[in-house]
Amino acid sequence: MKKLSARRRHPLAAVVVLLLALAATGGLYAAFAPAEKAQADSSAQSLAIDEGKKLFAVGCSSCHGLNGQGTSDGPSLVGVGSAAVDFQVGTGRMPAQQPGAQVPRKKNIYSQAEIDQLAAYVASLGPGPVAPDSKQYQPSDDPVTNAEQVAKGGELFRTNCAQCHNFAGKGGALTNGKYAPSLEGVDAKHIYEAMQTGPQNMPSFPDTTMPEEQKREIVAFVRHTNDEPNQGGLALGSLGPVTEGLFGWIFGLGTLIVIAIWVAAHTTKAKKS
């Protein structure tokens, strides 16, 4: 002991301490540096999440809970992903104007930047479908490829969508006041996101059962039916036999009856002319 303490300062002690210090610094660097680097990269992302959290607290938390965990008034948003937020807020459905069977589309009051921030926050709650970029949903510009996409999309639309949205995408009724909205004038991105996420009572069509390419074809078809020029005649909302029958009975038959009465009742007498 005495001997040890007497020789406390070995000539190499300084070197040993230096080596230990270097090793510790290196080790600490190895342990912390990658994390720091990642954080530096996503600082824009974390900023968006922070901003989104603030927007969420103001606009959404009264129904979905302060942390998006859901309340009796609104479902949990854990795992719904950014695509759902982009769709719901982008089409003005959220924030909902009142509870009811269906939340209707209305004017959107958020800017796209704010929507992205909200989406970033909700996406940070749990992994879910990611909002698509335009390469995913924009149909081809090339007329030939586009025509192909429209044709294939038409078939897919009739298999998967027409039962609710009507063969021309004009929408239709569901149960208890719910309805499938018209697809007229809906953004390509929103159509894509709706298929991806299944908003409200619409079932979803995930990539596993309907690959990205097929969704793009459906978008191409809906675009096409929207822009299609009138082939002549009255479309009457393209809603099918109900409007057409009503129109035929009331206006068609009515006009014929009026003409028949006029022809029969109105004889041309000399004194009248």
Add this chain to the structure above:
Amino acid sequence: MSENLPEAHGASHGTDVATHGDPFADPGLPAHEPRRTDIDERAAKRAERQVSLLFVVSMLATVGFIASYASIDADKIVYIFPLGHVSALNFALGMTLGVALFCIGAGAVHWARTLMSDHELPAERHPIEADDDVRNDVIEQFKTGAAESAFGRRKMIRNTLIGSMALVPLSGVVLLRDLGPLPEKKLLHTGWVEATANKPIKLVNMNTDQPMKPEDIVQGSLTFAKPEGLEESAEDFQQKIAKDALMLIRIAPEDIKDTKSRDKGFEGILAYSKICTHVGCPISLYEQQTHHALCPCHQSTFDLADGARVIFGPAGHPLPQLKITTDEQGFLVATGDFDEPVGPSYWERPR
């Protein structure tokens, strides 16, 4: 004839009293007023020209119809004020044909109103019953006939007659029944019947034509499936898919209220027949939050979370559910048929 009708009309009532004391005497027919075309030859000529003009316009419109059919490009789109962008060809065809038909009609009406004979022709109405003599005679004859036949007395004849009359309509039933063969066993089974535990049939996605694994079917999604080996190009595809079509949904297993239904599914994936049990429309208006499926034809609503129980509408029984499982490679398969016939009820349906 028409000049002497008023008197004849009054005379048919038989008495002078009626015309005299009756404040509502039969006024007879109003005096005939000639039309201008009847008295003015120039007006008649003008009407004649108008009618032929209408017919000529009709002819021109028909020629126009044929000409536009031959000359206008089917893809041409033009802007026409209240209608917006319309197909030039369809617009021209509709317009010309419309004008051609309208002018024929208008010409005919104009002709009838101005130039055809304008004499009023009354058609008198008479009571439809026969006069008393005839009626008494018939009643008399009926009574004698009944007495002579002794219908009331001979009970046996009466009863057999009633019996034979009651049975005669049955021949109609037989004739109608002859209209077609019974469905026999054709409706009992679907294409899935060929699946066995040793040779299961894969469920193939209607969109991608690929078999599916359970992880492909996420909660809240809707997927349509057909049996593997049924190709869309096959000649009898439509007939087969009308029975084989499936809709696949996935519900959290604890939310499935019917245990039998849960056991037929695989980890919450349920495969229901897509054919409505009312009159067989394809139903797939699936609401993923309520798990209701609505039939667009007559609004039958099925609760897919509760064994597809009918909760509204005319459908007679729940949608049949196909038992599914996975094979060694992990693909969704069926190992047998639905355990009841799919689609609407029919007489021979076992239950």
